[in-house]
Amino acid sequence: MNRSVLSRIGALTAAAVTVAVLVPATASAAASSVVWGPCPEDVAAPGVQCTTLKVPLDYRNPGGPAIDVAVSKLASTEPAKRRGIMLTNPGGPGGPGLTMPNGLRAAGMPSSVLDAYDIIGFDPRGIGRSTPVTCDLEPEQLVSNVPPYARDAAAVAKRATDVAGVAKQCGESKTAANLPYMTTANTARDMDRIREALGEKKLSYYGVSYGSYLGAVYSTLFPQRTDRVVLDSVTGPGGLDPATSRRLAEGFQDRFPDFAKWAAARHASYGLGRTPQQVTAKFYELAAKLDGGTVPGVDGAAFRMGTFGALYSTRSFPTLAQQWQALDGEGVVKQTEQTAQVDIGNVLSGQLHVVCNDVNWPENVATYQRNVEKDRVKYPMFGAAGANIWACAFWPSEPIEPQVRIGDRGPSNILLVQNLRDPATPLSGAKEMRRALGDRTRMVSVDDGGHGVWLGSENACGNNAVNRFFVEGKRPAHDTACAADKGGLFDSMTPRQRQDREKALDEVRSKQRVF
Template identity: 90%
Template sequence: MNRSVLSRIGTLTAAAATLAVLVPATASAAASSVQWGPCPEDVAAPGLTCTTLKVPLDYRNPGGKTIDVAVSKLASTKPAKRRGIMLTNPGGPGGPGLSMPAELRAAGMPSSVLDAYDIIGFDPRGIGRSTPVTCDLKPEQAVNNVPPYARDAAAVAERAKTVAVVAKQCGESKTAAILPYITSANTARDMDRIREALGEKKLSYYGVSYGSYLGAVYSTLFPQNTDRVVLDSVTGPGGLDPAGSRRLAEGFQDRFPDFAKWAAERHASYGLGRTPRQVTAKFYELAAKLDTGVVPGVDGAAFRVGTFGSLYSTRSFPVLAQQWQALDGEGVMKQTAQAQQVDVAQILAAQLHVVCNDVNWPEKVETYQRSVEKDRVKYPMFGAAAANIWTCAYWPSEPIEPQVRIGDRGPSNILMVQNLRDPATPLGGAKEMRRALGDRTRMVSVDDGGHGVWLGSENACGNNAVNRFLVEGKRPAHDTACAADRGGLFASMTPEQRQEREKALDEVRSKQRMF
């Protein structure tokens, strides 16, 4: 299949705008004709209401075929303090967001933020209760979009055969007619339709993981419609493109020392090494052992990606250590249970649609083989996985428009928050996004590991930076750094509240992962 190489230069002409002003709460109530009702049972939460909007399938033909976008609202109960609406996105891409307002509240969203905004969630096009897509993935295929660790060039070629089959399934599925239109740019346009439907002049936004890229796309396409924008755990300016995939290896190497230190301090319990260096050596020892098939049913690729997934949250470290302990004794490595509400096959299909439609990926297997060999040396823990070939190489449709080029034209009303040691969206990519956005943004870096700063970390400095910006509009004059802080920001929670918080965070994280 020969596909033309499209320019990545976006056709953006947005002029710079000033900071948003306060929009009275009564303005939206008068202009909005949206009918809110009960949410689906598996999404329902106190105060959460839902609706469905019709949006164009193809924004080049706005009067043509429409699709559904499911929207939720957690309304402010303090009209005098209400600023407007804040849209949210959990990432993925492909993560359903209808339940996100309630999950953020359970995770500890301050009352000052809940008072200031109607918190809006939505299932992006292609996922959940919005018009969904499918690739008819079989159970054995609905496991992972992160490529497996490739031991050599032959393994990349073998992987190519597997992903070619998946691409063919996507192109021949019952939703193939809408396949080309599931893109980040179109999701951003849907967000603006939500804003219009709610009668708001501007919207604020919180997006984490891939949701940070979606927020940057919206802020580039609709700069004049942005109020206060928070990008958390930030991708590079290309989103999850080939460079973004390869950055997963950088994130693994950045984050793994946290686990190595943690495990070394608990050598008496797990026996994985008395020093971080010994724990790191144990990783390579187990990976090499499993590459030879010593433990039936578990290979080196599964071990590596399972370790990668557990680096998202320090709360996963005990389970990861137990898994390593079992494998060291030739036991079985069990994967951490996914949140029950997540349809993994649907998320994986929706992810592929966004990732493969946003960018025209390289098609030649040799390109990936070269990248794998290079990154195997540069990032020995995970480089030969992150650089491996994706389904996108065989995608049945060309991108319908150039990728949005994130730029610095627009109001200076964006706040980025980023852990220094994030496995999925590493600091290197966030710095590139920072440069792309220029004076539009400020970045707050947090000396912490894991995926997610606001509510996901207990670092008071990082959390308060977001709270202050959303409620008061105050943002650091310059990029700032938050020192390590294990003071227990949410220590005042009751055990029941803390359990609810952890469950909510698990739900959000399950929608951010690619496996």
């Protein structure tokens, strides 16, 4: 199995209350000028409708060129219980969101929440059925934007040459004229256009992974138009910036002990070690073996990336253990089935557009070489990957406006939910976001591992905190810690419902790509 395939496995396996004024359903319906119709075949689901809105390409020139934003809706069927709209985002950046309303329903969204809101999905600008962008990526470039593990300074330099070419492709593509305007701030402005088009005075929001940063930006730009906002698996207040990329290594080492403990308990099946310490030693053994080129077609960088992606969900642990087992015996590693039908080239291109436009990344290759050496020591499992260079170092456009500074001005109506051991958005970043938002928010931390709390974890305390907030507007008075709990939150589901739930969660995770 080659590095491209294993990297893709990692990417795909790889998101206090001031009660707001209630917006009557009848008033919003009368004000809406949106015409809803059937959804495309790959989005269609019972009760889900779709539409397309025109928004300004450049909000500094609202009368200038316009682009499309594709929107979906799963409407409440209980007018007496309906509160308003809930916009959603699966993360990435670059994750298409048209299927998210149905995905959340399939993943177990309670009927009380479905009754309270019209659930709104949308493909962010540049993505999917919204006016798309491209970097004209070649097949061998269709791997995660997370940099590979760099063994030395020369590997960073080699990576720099590769991603400089990618940046050049983005700047010379057929959609290059739209490139500077693909930003988180403009996506947040698009969200407000959706709210306005639907005739709502305020919107509620659920965003996971990068979607947490998008929600924080919207809440900063439009604080008085927010109703109830939930940010799940939370980035730092800088979004996906160089610090957050380096933080991936911290998340890897926070989360890996969960896999080591799981694999050790199943030594009879996988033979990876009888204790968590032995499983950890096996990681370093396999990485060194693959760094040495003793298994044709697979290198240590791909092994580390594949392991990182599998840490997103405990459901991926059996597949990861089988891959390790095959590599340990120099057997054939089979590619996992891709569950989500997405245009990988568009997702990866759109992600670069947002990440590189949001932040002015360091341009000196030596900066990344120094950071790689520091993080190789501090976080030996994945540090030399998270600190490696991105295409953003060579981006052909400077940011068109300063990055939005997340602050504490606005109503206290935001809830953060965060697993203690999240590989992609570790606890330290969520704490930084918590401090930035100040009294606008409360945080519920959950003693669990993996990426995604609401509906993604089976922790009843964490899930119920979100449900209660969305339905009743009640948050904890203070930051709250949820104890470990595998109490069968979704045990009442039929086997078919559970299968649909797992498929929906896999689809959401596949669209997060980075985190």
